[in-house]
Amino acid sequence: MQKEKKWFKPLFEFGDSPIPKKVKKDSSKIQKPKNSNKDSAACQSNGNIPHINDRNWMKNFDPVIVEDLAVHNKKVQEVDEWMKTACMSSKSDMLLLSGPVGCGKTATIRTLAAKYNIKITEWITPLDIEYPTEFGDYEFKVSQSKKFLEFIINSANFVSLLDNNSCKLVLVEDFPNVFIRTPSEFTDVLQQYKVRAKSPIVFICSDTHTDNKNTAFHLFSPSLKEQFNIHHIMFNSVSATGLKAALKRATEIITKKYTSTYNIPTADIIESVVNTSGGDVRSAILNLHFASLKGSSGNLETSIIIEKEVKSKTTRKKKNSANKFMSLGKDQTVSILHGVGRVLNPKELINNEGQKVLTHCPKDIIEQFLSQPSSFIGFLEENYLPHFSCAYDVDKAASALSESDFLLAEWREKLCQEYGLYTAVAGLMLSNKSPVSAWNPVRGPKNMRVTYPDLRELPLLEPNYLYKGKVLVTDYITYCKIIGNQTKDVDENT
Amino acid sequence: MSLWVDKHRPKDLMKLDYHKDQATRLKSLVQQSDFPHLLVYGPSGAGKKTRIMCLLRELYGSGAERLRQETMHFTTPSNKKIEIMTVSSNYHIEVNPTDVGIHDRVVIMDLVKNVAQTHQIDSSGQREFKVVILNEVDDLTKDAQHALRRTMEKYVTTCRLILIANSISRVIPAIRSRCLTIRVPAPTEAEITNVLQSVCKKEGLNLPTDLGMRIAKCSDRNLRRALLMCEACKAQQYPFTSDQKVPEPDWQTFIRTTAAMILSEQSPKKLGEVRQKLYELIIHGVPPDMIFAGLLKELVQNCDMVMKCQVASYAAEYEHRMRLGNKAIFHIEAFVAKFMAIYKKYVEESLM
Numbered sequence: 001m002q003k004e005k006k007w008f009k010p011l012f013e014f015g016d017s018p019i020p021k022k023v024k025k026d027s028s029k030i031q032k033p034k035n036s037n038k039d040s041a042a043c044q045s046n047g048n049i050p051h052i053n054d055r056n057w058m059k060n061f062d063p064v065i066v067e068d069l070a071v072h073n074k075k076v077q078e079v080d081e082w083m084k085t086a087c088m089s090s091k092s093d094m095l096l097l098s099g100p101v102g103c104g105k106t107a108t109i110r111t112l113a114a115k116y117n118i119k120i121t122e123w124i125t126p127l128d129i130e131y132p133t134e135f136g137d138y139e140f141k142v143s144q145s146k147k148f149l150e151f152i153i154n155s156a157n158f159v160s161l162l163d164n165n166s167c168k169l170v171l172v173e174d175f176p177n178v179f180i181r182t183p184s185e186f187t188d189v190l191q192q193y194k195v196r197a198k199s200p201i202v203f204i205c206s207d208t209h210t211d212n213k214n215t216a217f218h219l220f221s222p223s224l225k226e227q228f229n230i231h232h233i234m235f236n237s238v239s240a241t242g243l244k245a246a247l248k249r250a251t252e253i254i255t256k257k258y259t260s261t262y263n264i265p266t267a268d269i270i271e272s273v274v275n276t277s278g279g280d281v282r283s284a285i286l287n288l289h290f291a292s293l294k295g296s297s298g299n300l301e302t303s304i305i306i307e308k309e310v311k312s313k314t315t316r317k318k319k320n321s322a323n324k325f326m327s328l329g330k331d332q333t334v335s336i337l338h339g340v341g342r343v344l345n346p347k348e349l350i351n352n353e354g355q356k357v358l359t360h361c362p363k364d365i366i367e368q369f370l371s372q373p374s375s376f377i378g379f380l381e382e383n384y385l386p387h388f389s390c391a392y393d394v395d396k397a398a399s400a401l402s403e404s405d406f407l408l409a410e411w412r413e414k415l416c417q418e419y420g421l422y423t424a425v426a427g428l429m430l431s432n433k434s435p436v437s438a439w440n441p442v443r444g445p446k447n448m449r450v451t452y453p454d455l456r457e458l459p460l461l462e463p464n465y466l467y468k469g470k471v472l473v474t475d476y477i478t479y480c481k482i483i484g485n486q487t488k489d490v491d492e493n494t
Numbered sequence: 495m496s497l498w499v500d501k502h503r504p505k506d507l508m509k510l511d512y513h514k515d516q517a518t519r520l521k522s523l524v525q526q527s528d529f530p531h532l533l534v535y536g537p538s539g540a541g542k543k544t545r546i547m548c549l550l551r552e553l554y555g556s557g558a559e560r561l562r563q564e565t566m567h568f569t570t571p572s573n574k575k576i577e578i579m580t581v582s583s584n585y586h587i588e589v590n591p592t593d594v595g596i597h598d599r600v601v602i603m604d605l606v607k608n609v610a611q612t613h614q615i616d617s618s619g620q621r622e623f624k625v626v627i628l629n630e631v632d633d634l635t636k637d638a639q640h641a642l643r644r645t646m647e648k649y650v651t652t653c654r655l656i657l658i659a660n661s662i663s664r665v666i667p668a669i670r671s672r673c674l675t676i677r678v679p680a681p682t683e684a685e686i687t688n689v690l691q692s693v694c695k696k697e698g699l700n701l702p703t704d705l706g707m708r709i710a711k712c713s714d715r716n717l718r719r720a721l722l723m724c725e726a727c728k729a730q731q732y733p734f735t736s737d738q739k740v741p742e743p744d745w746q747t748f749i750r751t752t753a754a755m756i757l758s759e760q761s762p763k764k765l766g767e768v769r770q771k772l773y774e775l776i777i778h779g780v781p782p783d784m785i786f787a788g789l790l791k792e793l794v795q796n797c798d799m800v801m802k803c804q805v806a807s808y809a810a811e812y813e814h815r816m817r818l819g820n821k822a823i824f825h826i827e828a829f830v831a832k833f834m835a836i837y838k839k840y841v842e843e844s845l846m
Contacts, residue, residue: 374820378821381821381823381824381827385762385763385765385766385769386762386766388762389762390762391760391761391762391765391831391834391835391838392835392838392839394762394765394831394834394835395828395831395832395834395835397831398765398824398827398828398830398831398832399828399831399832401824401827401828402812402815402819402824402825402827402828403815405815405819405820405821405824405825406815406818406819408819408820409818409819409820446773448773448776448777448821448823449777450776450777450778450779451777451778451779452779453779460496460497461496461497461500462496462497462500463563464561464562464563464581465500465561465581466579466580466581466588466589466590466629468590468629468630469590469593469779470538470630470779470781471538471718472779473745473778473779473780474538474719474743474745474780474781474784475538475539475716475718475719475722475743476722477743477744478726478741478742478743478744478745479722479723479725479726479741479743480497480722482726482729482730482741483497483722483725483726483729485729486729486730
């Protein structure tokens, strides 16, 4: 192992492998933290700042056995069963794992593979920047999808010389871009794989908010899943208890091995980390790392400052007395219906000085907001009335909405959008002094498309005259009806 | 059989019933071979279009009256296909660019370009330019108005634009300055009565003077509406009696009932019901400003002088916001809510 004194080290070990795209991740590597302990002792005896002792210190906390996983037991079992049957049968079974980021999809696969001594080969899309040869022209390159197919089939069928285990698993987390653009090519690749390969393959997709960027949704259509008999397991984000257990385990590891690097995290810190990370194990570990990091003995002062910073930015909320790191963790996002609910049913709390304070202040709601201001205000407008009981309050609210629409009309100025949204949200939240608490279903804004009357319905009009829709509505239509009826009567009489 | 409005539309500048001085000026304008771009504005039903058609006849002779309908297709930059109805003769083309909503810019640019690029084949004795008539210029988006400004300059040799608007306050100054602006004021009630009398004479009917006066009053100085009312009166009851009912447009009745709803109860629930009514009006194409005016007119009848003043000033404020904003319903609703608050306070105070 080469030692580099750089602060940044590549996450992927390419070794001396002549083909860089064949990245072999050894499942045995997970156990590495055990021997790295010695290094840290050596470093400290040197009197240097102790290094975090792995190439990737996150690995210190990687789960080793199945019980360490923060994922729900049932899910782990499901994957476990699939893996058992698939690897034993040595057929080209396919599994798709999907779920939000950091919910332990990859960790589950890796840990289970370690348990059954299965070798994982992972595809990592190589760089496709082309370098010219010395003569200045470009080499002929094989297409990305072809490379991908070759790689997964080779790694499924051929055993590495370096180890001799029989079970193999191909893992694809990094989908080549070509498939995102043309999903049909992916079908061809799967077809080939189905026929030629002898090992199971696992696809891992992270869910994203927008549907069109969602690989699990876009690439793996229901028909495709049926065609290749792909088993689909969906992961949920990690529960608070799961997170807490995982962090407790991390704390144990710290107390056992890394007291030189970390302060032992207190229950308070763990609590805050759980609250901050929102069901994301990876970010929870990162936050824990940052929150409990300590400097070297020679550099204590800075470490205190860091600690102070973290603590001072820890806010205390009245309601559930939960702590959150302001500087760390994920931003919360609010979906449109959730946002409508928060604005229309504002909750107030009494703070220490006896003043009324909103639980979700308008500024926060706006900051956490993802969708278009105008569509959100449309929703608010459609739904605010049933929440009000007093005509005076409604007057203020309606006035705020009208102001915000006026502000939103200036679409060229980006700030105006924000101001408009703020006016509407704050106006609605603050104006309702006597709210009605009843269940009101949220309705979507009305489609206000104006439909002018059809000329064919008005036979009295001149055929070759251009009538304006407005004029038809305001002047012609009533009288045409009266006159039309009359002429019909006359016709019938005669 | 066609409506009286269409049947008795004057076809010659000299046969117009009112604004005769303006008519002679228009005649002398086109007697010279050329004329500038025109921007004709005035309230609805004042006779803008009638004057323009007379002008075209004066220019091109009766050929300008042979009209045909045609649907034109355009493609927006975002590849959306839009179609629009046009009415044209050999010499002119007329279009309502606002029919296509926010895509009006594409229509204006492509249409004017199409027309302007084809020269007149038969130039013997004819004018060397075509005329493009654009309706409702004041409702065009700002984008479209700026596009119009550019096209006006570019194609000035081969085509003339005649723009029609209700008010020039929403036409950008650049366009206003490039056109000869002609105002067509609404006819007075006396003028309307005269027209009604002459039309009835042509139809061989006898119109009592009182009824004529009353129709003119009901019509809001809108000649088109007056003629339609008159014909509807005839359809309902003939021979005319001077005290017969003059039918009013159904949207006005609708607004009246809505106003009665507002006055009957001032609560959020009622406002919700009122909103449904307003939606209905807007979706059926009644222009929001007319809804606003109608509501105000009905509501202030039940107010004392102080309140009237207050309500009118709020109405002006919200109406202004409505012009600048996107969604008319927001502002009408805000006005109704404001009125409810004021009225409720007034009622509560008077009870104490």
